[in-house]
Amino acid sequence: MSLRFAVFGSPVRHSLSPRIHAAFAAQCGIALEYVAVDVTPEQFPAVLARFHAEGGCGANVTLPLKELAATQVQAMDSAADRAGAVNTLIRREQGWDGANTDGFGFIADLRRLGVRLNGARVVVLGAGGAARGVVGPLLDAGVSQVSVVNRSLERAQALASRMGDARLAALPISRVDELAVPDLLVNALSVGHAGSAPVWPDALCSNRTIAYDLSYGKAASGFLGWAQAAGAFATHDGLGMLVEQAAEAFALWHGWRPDSVAVLAELRQRLAQPE
Numbered sequence: 636m637s638l639r640f641a642v643f644g645s646p647v648r649h650s651l652s653p654r655i656h657a658a659f660a661a662q663c664g665i666a667l668e669y670v671a672v673d674v675t676p677e678q679f680p681a682v683l684a685r686f687h688a689e690g691g692c693g694a695n696v697t698l699p700l701k702e703l704a705a706t707q708v709q710a711m712d713s714a715a716d717r718a719g720a721v722n723t724l725i726r727r728e729q730g731w732d733g734a735n736t737d738g739f740g741f742i743a744d745l746r747r748l749g750v751r752l753n754g755a756r757v758v759v760l761g762a763g764g765a766a767r768g769v770v771g772p773l774l775d776a777g778v779s780q781v782s783v784v785n786r787s788l789e790r791a792q793a794l795a796s797r798m799g800d801a802r803l804a805a806l807p808i809s810r811v812d813e814l815a816v817p818d819l820l821v822n823a824l825s826v827g828h829a830g831s832a833p834v835w836p837d838a839l840c841s842n843r844t845i846a847y848d849l850s851y852g853k854a855a856s857g858f859l860g861w862a863q864a865a866g867a868f869a870t871h872d873g874l875g876m877l878v879e880q881a882a883e884a885f886a887l888w889h890g891w892r893p894d895s896v897a898v899l900a901e902l903r904q905r906l907a908q909p910e
Contacts, residue, residue: 637688637766640669640888643679643704644697645695647671649852651874651902652695653882658901659893667692676703683707687730688774693888694724695733695881698825701735701764710734718767719797723884734887737768740880741849741873742776747873750845753777758814758839758870762790764804767797767847769821774800778819785812816841822858840865849873850908874906876901 642652648671656669674682680698686694696704704721705711714735717719721733745752755778759766762785773781782802785791791805806814818838840846847863848855851874859870882895 637666637668638692639686640667640695640864641672641686641691642669642695642697643672643674643683643700645675645699647673647697649854650697651851651877652697652712654882654902655878656885657896658898659882659885660733661891662893663891665889674700676700678701680707681757683724683731687726687812689730692726693884695884696724698764701768705733707731711735714738714768714771717771720764720767722764722768722880723887725887734884735768736880736883737765737876738772739883740876740878741769743773743879744871744873744875745819747875747879748869750847752819754779755818756815757781757821758817758820759783759821759823760835761785761825762787762794763823763825765825766821766823767794769823769849770794770803771798774798774802778784778802780804782817783812784808795864803895812836812838813838817844820844820862822846822850822855824858825850825854832856835861835865836892837865840867842866842868844868846870847873849876851877874902878902 644785650671653669660667671690676692698803701722702722705719709730711892718735722737723734725732757778762783783791784806786808788807795803795805840862844867848858851872855872862870878899880893886892
């Protein structure tokens with residue numbers, strides 16, 4: 636009998652998570668069913684409770700549900716508690732425990748790419764669940780400054796307050812032109828999934844800036860295209876982060892760490908093929 640897992644989000648039909656976890660399961664001979672479930676925030680608590688009642692073993696959570704998921708668990712690991720956002724659910728007898736593997740996946744991918752973090756100046760665009768998962772690990776990696784830019788200054792300030800680190804500053808989008816050119820520019824906004832992207836001042840990029848979008852594929856193309864045109868030193872999408880955070884979640888569920896490198900290479904090859 637297959638173990639049942641899912642990824643919850645909206646939109647989620649594009650998700651590569653089912654393919655990733657199927658590949659991980661094949662590596663270690665685990666029989667599992669992993670499906671993508673499109674669910675609104677209003678529907679999520681009831682759908683999650685039903686998934687548990689029907690024997691669901693674990694789940695991933697993506698936009699726009701990560702912060703809401705933190706209110707649906709009985710306990711959280713330190714990363715999820717720090718972020719106030721959950722992207723991984725682990726079944727317990729009476730409900731779910733929550734974890735956040737986004738930061739692990741993000742830092743692992745940056746290190747794979749050879750991105751220097753110690754002493755780096757970082758700008759993060761967005762203050763939602765995705766941003767919450769990566770800001771703390773960036774601070775832990777020794778960056779010198781993180782500026783969180785968001786349309787709602789209050790949300791950016793709430794994130795900065797939650798982290799309680801003097802290296803973290805919150806700014807509204809209207810003041811983005813005041814920022815010094817960052818070494819690392821991270822797009823944590825979800826607008827790319829709707830086929831659009833804000834137009835940022837070219838001054839946010841220089842030939843020393845590495846631009847990284849937490850999304851991948853078409854959702855990342857607008858931001859990364861702008862960054863390339865603005866002269867960024869390098870641009871990267873979040874496919875590597877997706878695979879690495881999935882590997883960490885897989886290890887939490889099954890006690891076995893899969894080969895993420897092989898799966899990432901297969902996905903890169905597949906995405907490069909014309910549709």
